Amino acid sequence: MSGKKLRRSGVSAELCERLKRHQLENCEDVLSVTPVELMRLAGLSFPAALELLRLVSQACAPPVITAKDLWSKMRELCFSTSLPALDHLLHGGLPRAALTEVTGPSGCGKTQFCIMLSVLATLPRNMGGLDRGVIYIDTESAFSAERLVEMAQARFPEFFLVKERLLEMASRVHLFRELTCQDLLKR
Numbered sequence: 001m002s003g004k005k006l007r008r009s010g011v012s013a014e015l016c017e018r019l020k021r022h023q024l025e026n027c028e029d030v031l032s033v034t035p036v037e038l039m040r041l042a043g044l045s046f047p048a049a050l051e052l053l054r055l056v057s058q059a060c061a062p063p064v065i066t067a068k069d070l071w072s073k074m075r076e077l078c079f080s081t082s083l084p085a086l087d088h089l090l091h092g093g094l095p096r097a098a099l100t101e102v103t104g105p106s107g108c109g110k111t112q113f114c115i116m117l118s119v120l121a122t123l124p125r126n127m128g129g130l131d132r133g134v135i136y137i138d139t140e141s142a143f144s145a146e147r148l149v150e151m152a153q154a155r156f157p158e159f160f161l162v163k164e165r166l167l168e169m170a171s172r173v174h175l176f177r178e179l180t181c182q183d184l185l186k187r
Contacts, residue, residue: 006030009059011052018042027060079130081113082120096130099137111142112151119152122172127159133172137184143175 004027006016022041024030030052033041038049065073078092087093094100094117102110118136123129136143152169153160160166178184 004060006056009056011055015042015052027056030056031060079121080128081117082128111140112147115143115148115151116155118148118173119155119169122169123156123159127156133174135174135176137176137178139178139184141177141179143177145170148173
């Protein structure tokens with residue numbers, strides 16, 4: 001933020017020109033000099049120099065946020081795995097709108113975990129979902145649409161009792177089979 005140009009900080013064009021003649025072109029430059037130096041370089045009164053420093057400081061200072069707002073914001077950036085202990089270790093869940101790689105030894109449940117996350121992400125918000133689509137990158141040809149439907153019906157039997165909801169959920173999971181790194185890089 002301190003690299004922000006003075007003009008975008010609310011400083012007048014005329015004052016910006018005076019400061020520019022002395023290589024004071026951004027907030028950092030102005031904040032690195034004293035009020036007395038600003039008086040000398042820009043021909044300002046002491047109160048005007050203090051006001052300029054206040055204006056520039058406000059323009060590049062991060063906004064004040066409460067701990068509650070920060071906590072809420074962090075929760076919005078995470079997607080719950082529905083496993084409280086794992087969500088705790090992940091500081092709230094998996095990052096949203098991001099690529100997440102799941103690794104582990106063969107047979108440990110990676111595919112089942114990812115399929116369940118796909119179901120959860122497609123759920124309506126009032127059920128804890130994101131009400132969004134999923135891009136599932138399958139590098140082992142392990143994804144099964146049948147298993148996706150089975151898991152959805154087993155976990156949320158009342159909701160997925162309606163066939164249209166199952167079809168909508170399945171249509172939101174976009175599968176990409178990429179068996180080699182080269183295939184993935186070509187996309």
